[in-house]
Amino acid sequence: MPSKKEKNEGEKQKLRDPYEVLGVFKSSTDQEIKTAYRKLALKYHPDKNANDPKATDMFNEITFSYNILSDPDKRHQYDTAGFEAVASENQDLELDLSSLGAMNTMFAAIFSKLGVPIKTTVSATVLEEALNGTVTIQPIALGQPIVKKVEKQCAHFYSVTITEKEAQAGLVCRVQSSDKSKFKLLYFDQEENGGLNLALQEDSAKTGKVTSAGMYFLGFPVYRLDKPSNSMASAKDPDTAFFKKLDGFQPCEMHEIKAGMHTFAVYGDNFFKSVSYTIEVVCTASFEEEKESLRTVEAQILSKRLELSKFETEYKQVLAQFTEMTSRYAQEMQEIDDLLKQRNEIHASYTTAPPMKRSSSSSSSGGRKSKSRSASKEAKEDGHQKPSSKDRVKKKKWFNIHVKVDKRKPC
Numbered sequence: 001m002p003s004k005k006e007k008n009e010g011e012k013q014k015l016r017d018p019y020e021v022l023g024v025f026k027s028s029t030d031q032e033i034k035t036a037y038r039k040l041a042l043k044y045h046p047d048k049n050a051n052d053p054k055a056t057d058m059f060n061e062i063t064f065s066y067n068i069l070s071d072p073d074k075r076h077q078y079d080t081a082g083f084e085a086v087a088s089e090n091q092d093l094e095l096d097l098s099s100l101g102a103m104n105t106m107f108a109a110i111f112s113k114l115g116v117p118i119k120t121t122v123s124a125t126v127l128e129e130a131l132n133g134t135v136t137i138q139p140i141a142l143g144q145p146i147v148k149k150v151e152k153q154c155a156h157f158y159s160v161t162i163t164e165k166e167a168q169a170g171l172v173c174r175v176q177s178s179d180k181s182k183f184k185l186l187y188f189d190q191e192e193n194g195g196l197n198l199a200l201q202e203d204s205a206k207t208g209k210v211t212s213a214g215m216y217f218l219g220f221p222v223y224r225l226d227k228p229s230n231s232m233a234s235a236k237d238p239d240t241a242f243f244k245k246l247d248g249f250q251p252c253e254m255h256e257i258k259a260g261m262h263t264f265a266v267y268g269d270n271f272f273k274s275v276s277y278t279i280e281v282v283c284t285a286s287f288e289e290e291k292e293s294l295r296t297v298e299a300q301i302l303s304k305r306l307e308l309s310k311f312e313t314e315y316k317q318v319l320a321q322f323t324e325m326t327s328r329y330a331q332e333m334q335e336i337d338d339l340l341k342q343r344n345e346i347h348a349s350y351t352t353a354p355p356m357k358r359s360s361s362s363s364s365s366g367g368r369k370s371k372s373r374s375a376s377k378e379a380k381e382d383g384h385q386k387p388s389s390k391d392r393v394k395k396k397k398w399f400n401i402h403v404k405v406d407k408r409k410p411c
Contacts, residue, residue, distance in 0.1 A: 018065035045124040170284035
């Protein structure tokens with residue numbers, strides 16, 4: 001029977017190169033990797049291949065490979081050291097909630113409530129309907145918000161048509177939900193056969209009292225702030241969380257669009273309930289000041305990200321010195337206390353007298369009682385015994401004597 005070590009080595013040998021699995025190159029961009037994954041995941045999804053175990057294995061392999069290449073840290077580790085570098089880490093699989101049973105969905109919801117990050121993907125059914133061109137698309141006018149409610153694991157599709165001038169000015173699509181629900185904002189490319197292919201995806205994030213997601217096509221690189229994949233580990237180490245805070249500040253996959261029709265969708269990503277939301281698409285021609293402010297702030301954030309990497313090195317050096325000095329401080333204090341104690345003991349040894357005994361409280365109190373008894377005895381012998389407190393109370397004082405005065409007779 002093979003040992004556990006041999007079994008693990010055999011499993012590692014079975015793992016194929018993630019780039020080979022997804023059919024991409026090491027030089028491929030994040031967008032190219034994401035596009036390749038979505039096409040393969042849709043092709044081998046268990047919903048479409050229910051009775052084909054090979055398709056299920058292929059789907060799992062595709063998902064495993066994508067979770068390595070979609071994470072910048074894991075991708076770098078794999079490129080430098082292979083599977084050994086990422087084998088010890090838990091791979092966060094993206095779950096299609098629509099394909100899970102009620103019990104599995106409930107467990108996923110519980111883990112999410114406990115703070116365990118659960119990645120979810122758009123339902124394969126929704127993607128297939130979009131690819132086949134069988135979804136209902138509602139036109140949306142620029143600058144006119146729409147309020148609706150989308151059911152869980154379903155999507156509402158919207159199309160907006162813009163001119164060349166509006167495309168040059170820029171376009172922003174934002175979605176908000178006041179009930180803190182989870183949703184995804186999707187952007188689709190138009191296929192030649194009339195179908196829609198998922199191109200961009202933004203998960204909702206909590207911003208103040210609402211959850212929101214947005215896509216910004218402003219003609220210059222716009223950045224997004226992704227959550228760190230190891231959020232649980234960062235929570236245990238505040239220093240690591242601080243220095244990794246801007247690692248997820250990455251450029252969006254698209255920053256400009258052309259004139260014509262563009263399709264967005266809002267996907268309900270809750271586990272059990274629907275999502276109430278507001279979607280709005282605006283042309284940024286009248287938002288020039290905001291565009292420049294965004295460009296300036298993001299440049300400052302990029303600069304801060306570079307400063308953080310340098311500051312982290314300096315901080316760790318100073319922290320190591322501080323830890324060393326604190327340890328030495330405690331050690332020096334203990335040594336000084338020990339030396340002073342030895343000195344006092346040596347001083348006390350210069351005597352031939354027996355050590356002094358401390359009198360107990362009982363003996364001192366006994367001495368006080370005996371002294372009081374002897375003083376009382378002496379007073380009796382002298383015949384001058386002091387009156388007791390009772391005697392003093394019984395004896396009337398002159399100012400307490402009641403004097404009756406007859407008011408009729410003059411004095």
